[in-house]
Amino acid sequence: MKVVVDMNKCQDHGQCVFSAPDVFQLDDTGRLAYVSEPDDALRDEVEEAADVCPLQAIRIEA
Ligand code: SF4
Incomplete structure (x- = not known):
């Protein structure tokens, strides 16, 4: 899977x-700092991270 964080939006709250x-x-x-092509096994975690990001800065591209 492919993950992109918009670093212009991200405010590093973590x-x-x-x-x-x-x-x-x-x-x-x-x-x-992030892994841009994490293993698909981590998809649930990454989706949760995208959900909780207050700036909606995390995009999952594939
Ligand atoms: S939750 Fe969103 S704004 Fe916060 S560090 Fe992660 S990507 Fe950046």
Whole structure:
């Protein structure tokens, strides 16, 4: 699957990190880092992360 985060919208609050820690992390500087092509087994987690993102910045493309 393919994940895209609109970094212009993202404000690094990290709700997605709680929902899908295998895909989304905050780096040492507190900015969001993520796996852009996670395994399909993680789809449920990623969908939940997209749902909880307050900025609706997470898009699942495939
Ligand atoms: S929940 Fe949304 S705004 Fe917050 S860090 Fe994740 S992608 Fe960015």
